[in-house]
Amino acid sequence: MKTLSNIIIIISALLFYKCDKVKTPRIVKATAAGSNFVTKDNYAVANIRKFMLEDYTGMRCTACPAAAVTAHSLASQYSNKIVVVAVHANFFAKPNPEYPADYRCDAGEAWYTFFGISSNPLGMINRKNYAGNGLILSHTAWPSVSSIAATDPLIVKLNVKTNYDTTVKALNTEIKATFNTTYTNTIKVTAFLIEDGIIGKQLNNGVVIEDYEFEHVLRGSINGDFGTDLKTAPIAPNDSAKVSFNNFALGQMKFNVAAGVTKDIIVNDKNVSVVVIASDAISNEILQVEKVKIR
Numbered sequence: 050m051k052t053l054s055n056i057i058i059i060i061s062a063l064l065f066y067k068c069d070k071v072k073t074p075r076i077v078k079a080t081a082a083g084s085n086f087v088t089k090d091n092y093a094v095a096n097i098r099k100f101m102l103e104d105y106t107g108m109r110c111t112a113c114p115a116a117a118v119t120a121h122s123l124a125s126q127y128s129n130k131i132v133v134v135a136v137h138a139n140f141f142a143k144p145n146p147e148y149p150a151d152y153r154c155d156a157g158e159a160w161y162t163f164f165g166i167s168s169n170p171l172g173m174i175n176r177k178n179y180a181g182n183g184l185i186l187s188h189t190a191w192p193s194v195s196s197i198a199a200t201d202p203l204i205v206k207l208n209v210k211t212n213y214d215t216t217v218k219a220l221n222t223e224i225k226a227t228f229n230t231t232y233t234n235t236i237k238v239t240a241f242l243i244e245d246g247i248i249g250k251q252l253n254n255g256v257v258i259e260d261y262e263f264e265h266v267l268r269g270s271i272n273g274d275f276g277t278d279l280k281t282a283p284i285a286p287n288d289s290a291k292v293s294f295n296n297f298a299l300g301q302m303k304f305n306v307a308a309g310v311t312k313d314i315i316v317n318d319k320n321v322s323v324v325v326i327a328s329d330a331i332s333n334e335i336l337q338v339e340k341v342k343i344r
Contacts, residue, residue: 090210100198107141116170116188159274232284235330239276
């Protein structure tokens with residue numbers, strides 16, 4: 050099996066190349082009742098300020114493995130200070146007979162359009178324009194911008210706990226936000242799922258890799274493409290807010306391909322994590338991000 054580290058030499062020549070470019074799973078508001086719950090949380094690392102790197106990608110994008118290598122390197126460098134999300138969206142993520150797998154989801158397609166992503170590979174860090182680098186970044190700019198984002202202050206602490214029933218594949222997510230400072234805008238929360246260890250075909254510098262390993266792939270949102278209100282403004286130090294998203298059915302996830310046309314999203318729950326972001330409702334800047342593996 051080839052992993053990202055195996056192909057760094059092959060794709061190093063692509064570092065400055067990019068391709069031109071050419072909706073939400075059901076949630077039931079009731080606590081899941083089952084027989085085999087696994088409980089996980091982020092409490093040990095909740096006091097650490099983290100930043101999110103979004104890598105907009107696709108299996109038919111020949112330059113995208115180079116960006117994935119950059120993301121992998123940053124994940125190793127920043128360890129528990131970074132959360133990487135690979136968003137398979139738009140033209141180069143669309144399946145065809147040669148590339149039949151579909152890693153798209155409603156949230157990814159909505160983000161691609163809303164933020165004006167114009168090609169793959171491109172990305173965002175905390176959905177913020179750092180030091181005039183721009184909101185949408187080439188992967189060659191990710192390292193320098195990450196070094197800035199890593200110094201952001203901790204504005205809001207997110208305690209995240211998951212209870213997942215492996216028998217009926219139902220997920221409960223509890224979130225408590227505690228604010229460290231005054232904040233003048235309303236804060237939104239978005240909870241979504243990512244999956245590691247997906248093996249499939251990937252185009253890489255004109256060569257098809259049959260057993261490429263896709264990591265941190267966005268699989269769908271729990272509470273809507275752009276989340277829901279967490280705390281309305283004005284916000285004072287030590288203010289807190291709690292929200293729960295219960296009985297989310299991992300076995301019933303769908304991607305709305307077109308009007309009246311859906312595809313099942315099949316995940317390996319052993320490789321799934323919940324990612325929770327707290328963001329500014331006006332600017333969309335991500336103020337904190339947390340990741341919890343569900344089992």
